Amino acid sequence: MKNAMPEAGGFFQRERNWHPPAFAPGYKSTVVRSPRRALISFPQTLSEITGPVFGHQMLGELDNDLTLNHARPGESAIGPRIIVYGKVLDENARPVPGVLVEFWQANAGGRYRHKKDGYLAPLDPNFGGCGRTITDAEGNYFFRTIQPGAYPWPNGINDWRPAHIHFSLFGHGFVQRLITQMYFEGDPMIWQCPIVNTIPDKRAVETLIATLDMQAAVPMDARAYKFDIVLRGRRATLFENKLEGN
Amino acid sequence: MMQQLRRLKETASQTAGPYVHIGLTPNLCEISGVYPEDLGARMVNEKTRGERITVKMRIFDGAGAVIKDALIEIWQADSDGLYNTPAETRGTADPNFTGWGRQASDMETGVFTFETIRPGRVPFPDGRLQAPHLTLWIVARGINLGLHTRMYFSDEETANAQDPVLSRLEHQDRAATLIAPREGDTYHFDIHLQGEKETVFFDV
Numbered sequence: 161m162k163n164a165m166p167e168a169g170g171f172f173q174r175e176r177n178w179h180p181p182a183f184a185p186g187y188k189s190t191v192v193r194s195p196r197r198a199l200i201s202f203p204q205t206l207s208e209i210t211g212p213v214f215g216h217q218m219l220g221e222l223d224n225d226l227t228l229n230h231a232r233p234g235e236s237a238i239g240p241r242i243i244v245y246g247k248v249l250d251e252n253a254r255p256v257p258g259v260l261v262e263f264w265q266a267n268a269g270g271r272y273r274h275k276k277d278g279y280l281a282p283l284d285p286n287f288g289g290c291g292r293t294i295t296d297a298e299g300n301y302f303f304r305t306i307q308p309g310a311y312p313w314p315n316g317i318n319d320w321r322p323a324h325i326h327f328s329l330f331g332h333g334f335v336q337r338l339i340t341q342m343y344f345e346g347d348p349m350i351w352q353c354p355i356v357n358t359i360p361d362k363r364a365v366e367t368l369i370a371t372l373d374m375q376a377a378v379p380m381d382a383r384a385y386k387f388d389i390v391l392r393g394r395r396a397t398l399f400e401n402k403l404e405g406n
Numbered sequence: 407m408m409q410q411l412r413r414l415k416e417t418a419s420q421t422a423g424p425y426v427h428i429g430l431t432p433n434l435c436e437i438s439g440v441y442p443e444d445l446g447a448r449m450v451n452e453k454t455r456g457e458r459i460t461v462k463m464r465i466f467d468g469a470g471a472v473i474k475d476a477l478i479e480i481w482q483a484d485s486d487g488l489y490n491t492p493a494e495t496r497g498t499a500d501p502n503f504t505g506w507g508r509q510a511s512d513m514e515t516g517v518f519t520f521e522t523i524r525p526g527r528v529p530f531p532d533g534r535l536q537a538p539h540l541t542l543w544i545v546a547r548g549i550n551l552g553l554h555t556r557m558y559f560s561d562e563e564t565a566n567a568q569d570p571v572l573s574r575l576e577h578q579d580r581a582a583t584l585i586a587p588r589e590g591d592t593y594h595f596d597i598h599l600q601g602e603k604e605t606v607f608f609d610v
């Protein structure tokens with residue numbers, strides 16, 4: 161018998177007070193896009209605890225390098241060169257391998273390559289703004305990019321987004337699906353942002369702020385930021401009907 | 407004091423924002439050459455078993471307007487009710503069916519189109535069979551935490567009537583918000599984020 165508690169049960173209930181509420185009027189778009197009825201709960205079935213699996217073979221060589229993956233040969237994106245790295249863990253503090261991590265961001269001037277973005281800052285012909293990777297057996301991931309710029313957005317008359325990178329993650333079950341945003345240590349814009357401030361608890365915001373790590377920097381090339389991410393954890397089946405590996 | 411449980415808290419969610427397509431469907435928003443194709447765009451191929459269907463979805467906001475900047479992912483069983491994942495222990499799912507689809511809407515009409523197959527039935531934890539369904543996850547600007555819901559099929563009346571999830575709804579009239587009517591080979595699923603017809607969303 162294995163000593164580790166087998167993880168084949170359902171996922172822990174989501175702590176909804178830790179996440180931003182659906183209705184958060186400081187972020188105006190939520191007003192007409194927030195469900196108002198109570199969410200309905202039911203015991204998780206295979207539809208919830210399973211999910212698609214992505215293999216490392218689907219990744220292209222430059223998928224985790226935004227400085228190069230949309231650049232002309234011999235050129236690269238403009239902006240402060242950084243490496244973002246971290247570990248994907250679950251609520252039981254176990255590394256989660258095989259997690260597809262997708263990321264997207266504005267360029268160094270704060271402009272997105274999207275036809276709905278009309279900000280004054282110019283596009284960078286060598287920067288697309290998307291990348292992806294899959295965590296290794298220990299839950300680790302990393303990618304190269306440029307530090308994105310802050311940008312104004314239509315909410316209040318003078319609201320600006322702090323510099324941020326959007327993250328999308330797949331765990332092993334469809335109910336672990338998560339989208340979030342990473343911010344940068346020391347940015348004074350974080351605490352003025354209406355989207356950041358939809359999160360009720362300051363400690364929850366702090367977990368979204370990546371830490372500058374000069375030990376992981378590549379000298380004369382790129383500084384590094386560490387950003388760990390936690391997905392929902394699974395109940396052990398130890399106390400349920402079948403004991404695995406017995 | 408006592409011993410600590412040493413559990414971590416899930417990373418807090420933030421909205422996918424208006425530019426989610428850059429990250430998740432870049433080819434669709436004219437960022438080509440980074441990935442060969444958008445993930446989740448094709449669920450079926452010529453060899454996929456089961457009844458081919460098209461599912462068209464729309465999302466309405468609380469003011470009754472169609473939302474055009476959202477993203478929907480679906481996860482479903484194959485025609486035998488098996489999931490295409492190594493965690494599936496009841497058998498081997500159809501290798502020609504991914505079970506997972508991801509679509510942005512048409513940016514003009516707001517219609518999401520999924521080309522897929524009708525799923526088989528999957529058991530509830532107590533062994534009863536659930537009615538065929540798609541599991542949905544919806545993100546967009548103005549949605550702070552991805553929304554989970556399901557789509558059921560209008561021509562599965564008997565199975566729907568016995569479905570353990572549909573039948574546990576306290577307000578039975580709301581079950582209709584999860585059932586997509588059929589027209590030919592196409593099912594139409596309208597999702598309402600708010601208002602009288604608000605779709606049932608799940609905390610699972």
Ligand SMILES: [Fe+2]
Pocket residue numbers: 266321324326423425
């Ligand atoms: Fe953004």
